[in-house]
Each structure stands twice: as structure tokens, then as C-alpha cells.
Amino acid sequence: MKIPFAIVRWRRAHLFVALALMAAAGYGAAIIIHQRPFEVAAAAAPRIPPAPLPASAVTPAQLPSATSQPIPVVTPKSQNVTSYVEVTGNAASVNDVKLLARVEGYLEQIHYEDGQFVKKGDLLFTIQQDQYKDQLQQALAQVLAAQAALTHAKTEVVRYTALLKKDAATQVEVDNWVYQRASAEAQLLSAKAQVALAELNLGYTEVRAPFDGIVGKHLIDPGNVVGGSGQQAALAEITQLDPIYMVANLSEQQVTQIRQNLNQHRLTFADLHKVPVGVALQGQTGFPLQGTIEYVAPALDPATGTLLVRGILANPDRTLLPGFFVNIRLPMERVSQSALLVPDRSLQEDQGGRYLLIVNKDNVVEQRYVQLGQLDGALRVITSGLKPDDRVVVGDLWRANPGTKVTPQLTTIEATSAGTKP
Numbered sequence: 001m002k003i004p005f006a007i008v009r010w011r012r013a014h015l016f017v018a019l020a021l022m023a024a025a026g027y028g029a030a031i032i033i034h035q036r037p038f039e040v041a042a043a044a045a046p047r048i049p050p051a052p053l054p055a056s057a058v059t060p061a062q063l064p065s066a067t068s069q070p071i072p073v074v075t076p077k078s079q080n081v082t083s084y085v086e087v088t089g090n091a092a093s094v095n096d097v098k099l100l101a102r103v104e105g106y107l108e109q110i111h112y113e114d115g116q117f118v119k120k121g122d123l124l125f126t127i128q129q130d131q132y133k134d135q136l137q138q139a140l141a142q143v144l145a146a147q148a149a150l151t152h153a154k155t156e157v158v159r160y161t162a163l164l165k166k167d168a169a170t171q172v173e174v175d176n177w178v179y180q181r182a183s184a185e186a187q188l189l190s191a192k193a194q195v196a197l198a199e200l201n202l203g204y205t206e207v208r209a210p211f212d213g214i215v216g217k218h219l220i221d222p223g224n225v226v227g228g229s230g231q232q233a234a235l236a237e238i239t240q241l242d243p244i245y246m247v248a249n250l251s252e253q254q255v256t257q258i259r260q261n262l263n264q265h266r267l268t269f270a271d272l273h274k275v276p277v278g279v280a281l282q283g284q285t286g287f288p289l290q291g292t293i294e295y296v297a298p299a300l301d302p303a304t305g306t307l308l309v310r311g312i313l314a315n316p317d318r319t320l321l322p323g324f325f326v327n328i329r330l331p332m333e334r335v336s337q338s339a340l341l342v343p344d345r346s347l348q349e350d351q352g353g354r355y356l357l358i359v360n361k362d363n364v365v366e367q368r369y370v371q372l373g374q375l376d377g378a379l380r381v382i383t384s385g386l387k388p389d390d391r392v393v394v395g396d397l398w399r400a401n402p403g404t405k406v407t408p409q410l411t412t413i414e415a416t417s418a419g420t421k422p
Contacts, residue, residue, distance in 0.1 A: 070409035072395035073359050076340040076388055077413050081381055083332040084278075084374055085258065089248030091324040093241065094312070095211055098234035101127055101227030102204040107220055107235070114217040118209045118238070125207035125218075125235050127226060132205055136198035142191035150184035157181050213240040214318075239322060244315040246279050246291060248328045249306035258332050272296065277311035278329035281320075285344075286377050287329050289313055289320070340386050341379040343416050346394040347372070356386065357393035357400050359408045365393065367402040379413070 101107070105128035112124050156177040163169035209215070216237045220226060226235065250258075273294065278287025291313025300307050311328065320326070347354050347370075355369045368390075373381030386392075391408055393400045394416045400406055 069396075069399075070407045071359070071393055071400050072411045072416065073391040073408045074342070074394050074411055074413050074416060075391060076342050076382065076386055077379065078338045078340055078388060081339040081341070081374070081376055084329045085250070085254050085332055086327060086329050086374070087248045087250060087254070089246055089326055089328045091320045091322055091326055092245040092247050092310075093239045093322040094243055094245055095213070095238075095240040096322070097210055097238050099124065099207055099215075099236050099238060100232060100234055101125075101207070103127060103132065103201050104225065104227040104229070105129075105131070105205065107222050107224050107226050109222060110218050112215055115214060117214050118212070120209055120211050122209045123206055124209060124215060127205040127207070129202060129205045132198065132202040136195065136202055139191065139194035139198040143188065143195055146184060146188035146191040150181065150188050153177060153181035153184045207235060209238060211238070211240050212242065213238045241318045241321065242315045243291075243312050244320050244322070245294070246277060246311040246313065246326060246328055248309050248311075248330075249301075249304065250309055250330075252300060252305055252307075255300075255307050258330075275331065277313070279311070279313060279320075280327045280329075282325055282327070284327075286375070287327070293330075339373065340382045340388060341376060341413075342382060342386070342392050343394050343413060344375060344378055344380040346392055346397070346416075347380060348397065356382075356390075357397060357402070359391040359393060359400075359406060362405070363408060364405050365400045365402050 107125060108128055109126040110124070111126065112118060112122070118124070157174070157180075160169045160174045160177050164171060164174050216239070218236050220233060220235055226233065273292055275293040277291045277293060279289040279291060280287045281289075291311045293309065294312040295308075295310040297308035309330065342356065346356060348357070349355070353369050354372055355367050358366045358368050360366050368385055370385030371383045373383045375381075391410070393408075394411070394413075
């Protein structure tokens with residue numbers, strides 16, 4: 001059956017519309033499926049905050065305080081300071097003796113422990129004594145014999161003198177007994193001298209400490225023969241530690257400067273022994289050990305161009321030992337009037353040198369380089385770069401940065417000197 005053309009056209013139109021709707025529906029579903037990952041990523045992405053508004057420029061003085069706690073500051077201490085010269089020297093013993101055997105014999109006994117501290121007169125070594133005791137007894141016997149001969153001679157002189165008056169003896173006999181008497185007196189003196197020598201040799205068999213000190217290790221063991229002819233081997237060595245010398249060498253420039261400060265005034269020997277000397281071990285601050293000058297060489301050493309200076313100080317606790325390197329401070333007899341001093345611990349250092357942190361009138365921290373003088377205890381002399389009314393930061397230096405406004409708290413140098421280093 002043939003379908004009319006109008007109906008066919010109507011069906012085609014409706015089929016085309018249906019296909020178009022289906023195609024549109026499928027395309028829309030595909031779009032929805034592909035859009036979901038982008039939507040998830042967009043939701044998970046961090047949100048960028050809006051840019052802040054531009055701020056106006058500020059100066060360090062307009063910043064708030066670096067801390068709510070105050071910063072301790074001090075004003076420099078003004079006082080007269082004596083100038084010193086500081087040199088490096090070494091400690092030396094006042095007495096250092098090698099103990100030798102002065103008589104020959106076997107070394108019998110050692111009476112001390114190696115390294116022991118001994119007193120003057122303490123027995124250290126004993127050498128064989130038998131033969132020297134016998135020699136002493138022999139000398140004593142000779143004294144008795146000489147005394148007997150002298151007594152007999154005196155008696156005979158009296159007897160023959162009386163007989164001569166009675167013409168019962170000759171003058172020759174009297175003269176002979178006078179000679180015998182004089183000879184006996186001489187023999188008695190010689191015998192007594194032999195006793196003294198025997199006692200001396202017997203005393204040499206006991207080697208004793210010549211002074212208070214420390215005895216080193218023994219160098220010869222018991223049983224060895226010591227003191228033989230040509231043998232000068234030491235038994236041990238003893239060193240005195242109290243007092244102790246401090247030896248230093250001054251350069252020609254230092255000697256000249258000291259002489260200029262003295263205005264060419266020459267110290268007497270008594271004045272020289274009153275000149276104080278400060279001594280410190282390596283690593284010690286200040287000069288806690290005090291002594292006096294003991295000797296100054298009369299001329300420069302031509303080999304080194306230096307002048308030997310030797311001080312002496314008490315060393316009861318044996319703090320110093322011979323050979324220790326020490327710092328020695330000698331006065332130069334020049335007084336700096338109204339020198340400015342600050343705690344040494346307030347100084348800092350960078351590539352530009354040593355500097356202090358100063359709080360100015362606006363309470364802002366400034367960095368100021370200074371020139372240093374000598375150390376006086378815990379205080380350091382500042383020769384330039386500091387004014388008497390400056391406020392120096394002495395504590396919490398890590399919080400006082402240059403350019404920072406702080407709250408200063410004025411304190412005393414005495415209080416800060418007793419504290420710990422910041």
C-alpha cells in the first residue's frame with residue numbers, strides 16, 4: 001500500500017526532531033561528566049588572600065620597644081689610673097739544688113718518697129756510716145793521747161825547773177821538756193781538728209734537705225757506691241717553691257718609656273724592692289697574685305736587646321710551678337687623670353674592631369667603636385670614643401640591637417661587675 005507523500009514528510013519531520021533531541025541530550029550528558037573533575041580541583045585549590053594595603057615607611061625610632069623588660073645601662077666610671085706595661089714571662093725557682101754525696105760509700109737507705117714535700121733539715125739519704133764512725137773514734141783516741149802527753153810534759157817542765165835551781169838538772173833537760181810541752185799542745189790541737197773532720201765526714205753520710213721544697217725522683221738506687229773520686233752523680237734534685245721568682249724581659253722601647261715616665265728619676269735599691277708586680281696565670285682575669293721587684297739587670301742583653309727584670313712573690317699554696325708561663329704587669333709610674341672605665345664584659349668585637357652599645361637621648365641603641373686601654377680588675381679603660389655621660393649597655397646585649405628603641409635602666413658598675421657575663 002502506498003503511503004501518501006504528506007504523511008511521509010510528516011514522519012520524516014518528526015523523526016528529525018526526535019533525533020535532534022536525542023543528540024542534544026547525549027551532548028549535554030557528556031558535558032556534565034567532563035566538567036566534574038574541574039569542579040573538584042577548583043574546590044580543592046587554596047584561596048589566595050587579597051594583597052595587603054601598602055604601608056608607609058617608618059624609622060627605627062618609631063618602632064615599638066624591642067622588649068617590655070628594661071635594658072641595664074651604666075655611665076662610665078671616672079678615676080685616676082696608673083699606667084702599666086704587661087709582658088709575658090715565666091716562673092722560676094728561687095733555689096734549685098742537686099744533692100750530691102760528699103763522702104764515698106754504699107748508699108744504704110732513701111728516707112723520702114719521690115716528689116714529696118720536705119722541710120729544711122729532713123733526712124733524705126743515708127750513706128754507709130761504719131767506717132766514718134770508726135774514724136771518729138780513732139780521732140777521739142788521738143785527742144786523749146795528746147792530752148796525756150801534754151799533761152806529762154807540763155809535769156816534767158815543773159820538775160826539771162825545780163831541779164835546775166838545786167843544780168840537780170841541766171838547762172838542756174829543762175829546755176827539752178819545754179819543747180815536749182809545746183809539741184804536746186800542738187798535737188792536741190791537731191787531734192781535735194781530726195775529730196772535727198771525722199764528725200764532719202760522719203755528718204756527710206746523712207744527706208738532708210737544705211731548705212723547704214719538693215724533692216724529685218731519686219736518681220741512684222740503694223746499694224750503689226756513691227761519692228767516689230771523680231764521681232759527681234746527683235742523688236736527687238730539690239726545688240724551692242715558696243717564694244718563687246717571676247722572670248720577664250722588657251724591650252728597649254718599654255725600658256725607655258718607663259724611664260721617661262719616671263722623669264729620669266733613678267730608684268734606689270730599697271725603692272726598687274717596693275715596686276709592686278702583678279702576676280696572673282694563663283687564662284686568669286686581672287692580676288690576682290702580687291709581689292715586688294727583686295732584681296733588674298744593669299744592662300741590656302746584646303743578643304736579644306732586652307732587659308731582664310725579676311720579681312718575687314709568696315707561693316705558700318704552690319699555685320705556681322717553675323716553668324709556668326705567666327702574665328706580668330709592671331707599673332710605669334704614670335697616672336692618667338679622670339680616665340673612663342666600663343665593665344670589660346660589655347665590650348663586643350666585629351671586623352671593624354671593639355665597640356660598645358650606647359643608648360642615646362632618644363633611647364635608641366647605637367654601635368660605637370672605641371679605643372681600649374689597660375685592664376683594671378673587671379674594668380677596662382677606654383681611651384677614646386666614649387663620653388662621661390654616655391649610657392653603656394652592660395646586660396642583655398643580645399636584646400639591644402643597634403637601631404632598636406629600648407627602655408634603659410640605669411644601674412651601677414659595682415653591681416654589674418659582680419654579675420655574670422651576658
